[in-house]
Amino acid sequence: MSMDDVVDKVLRLRDALETVESINNRLSELPRIFMVILTVAVATLGVYDILWFMLGTVYASLRFLWIPVILGLILFSLYYTVHRLNKARKIKGLYQDWSDKLKEGALGVLAILESLDWDYVEYRVNRAKSLYPILLIIYEAALATLFYFIVVFAYAFVNYLLFNITNDPWHVFTGPWYVFTLAILVALTVALTLAATWGKIVNTFKTLWSLDSLLWEVRWLYHEYRKLQT
Amino acid sequence: MSTENFKPNLYVLARIIKTLMDNGSMKRTNLAQASGLSYDKLQRYLNWMSERGLVTIDGDGYVRLTKEGAKAYDELVQWIIRYVGSLRLGRR
Numbered sequence: 063m064s065m066d067d068v069v070d071k072v073l074r075l076r077d078a079l080e081t082v083e084s085i086n087n088r089l090s091e092l093p094r095i096f097m098v099i100l101t102v103a104v105a106t107l108g109v110y111d112i113l114w115f116m117l118g119t120v121y122a123s124l125r126f127l128w129i130p131v132i133l134g135l136i137l138f139s140l141y142y143t144v145h146r147l148n149k150a151r152k153i154k155g156l157y158q159d160w161s162d163k164l165k166e167g168a169l170g171v172l173a174i175l176e177s178l179d180w181d182y183v184e185y186r187v188n189r190a191k192s193l194y195p196i197l198l199i200i201y202e203a204a205l206a207t208l209f210y211f212i213v214v215f216a217y218a219f220v221n222y223l224l225f226n227i228t229n230d231p232w233h234v235f236t237g238p239w240y241v242f243t244l245a246i247l248v249a250l251t252v253a254l255t256l257a258a259t260w261g262k263i264v265n266t267f268k269t270l271w272s273l274d275s276l277l278w279e280v281r282w283l284y285h286e287y288r289k290l291q292t
Numbered sequence: 293m294s295t296e297n298f299k300p301n302l303y304v305l306a307r308i309i310k311t312l313m314d315n316g317s318m319k320r321t322n323l324a325q326a327s328g329l330s331y332d333k334l335q336r337y338l339n340w341m342s343e344r345g346l347v348t349i350d351g352d353g354y355v356r357l358t359k360e361g362a363k364a365y366d367e368l369v370q371w372i373i374r375y376v377g378s379l380r381l382g383r384r
Binding site (some may be wrong): 063065067068071072073074078097168169171173175176190216272275276279283287290 | 375379
């Protein structure tokens with residue numbers, strides 16, 4: 063075992079801790095996302111209600127506006143959730159100076175070990191490990207629903223262009239084959255979602271698996287380091 | 293001054309020893325500068341180290357690394373290789 067191997071191990075530890083931070087960042091983002099979506103929904107529906115109250119008797123067609131409003135709110139919520147979770151994935155700062163420190167070899171490794179807040183690391187690893195499934199479900203569900211809307215609209219549009227039989231782009235969803243059509247679209251959505259995120263899901267499960275051992279490794283190293291300090 | 297309650301930072305300790313290994317014996321002010329420490333902080337570390345026989349300070353104020361000091365540094369490096377090197381973490 064040489065110092066190069068040690069440096070490689072420390073860089074692996076950094077990568078694992080960055081993954082943990084990335085998961086924690088996204089978890090911390092969830093309440094904010096919820097608050098923004100709730101605020102936008104309440105404000106939009108409030109404005110719509112006021113408009114309807116003031117102008118509803120004059121412009122009767124305003125009553126049909128609720129469909130695009132609700133649709134817009136749903137699409138906004140989905141896009142905003144996926145966008146914010148992707149943005150929160152990036153790690154800023156926390157372990158970025160490790161590469162520079164490691165150029166010093168053994169001294170750099172000691173500098174890193176001294177600078178680590180072990181209790182904080184343990185807390186963050188535990189939090190990431192226990193709450194990651196929730197994050198995964200929310201992200202995949204939001205992305206799948208977003209894809210579903212895109213697939214449905216694309217299908218309706220193509221169908222309207224190619225087989226404009228009834229002059230109604232939505233007739234495939236109301237005709238006798240609608241169950242069959244919806245099943246195909248759901249399957250297509252699932253396939254698209256998995257194609258887009260399969261690599262991430264696999265890595266995620268690897269991460270979940272490794273988080274447990276990482277926790278034990280960190281605890282063990284900390285214990286040995288405390289012994290060395292005394 | 294007793295250093296009983298003083299808990300040294302291992303990184304700082306190793307840096308002082310490494311500076312002495314690279315440059316040989318040094319004046320305290322030069323050592324403080326070379327290892328990037330304030331004079332007061334270096335003095336605290338030197339007191340602690342000389343009490344444990346890791347360095348000696350002669351009458352002219354020159355700090356010299358002892359065999360024990362060099363051995364302590366080697367032990368630190370060996371500890372790093374042994375423990376950090378054996379961390380079981382997935383390949384990047």
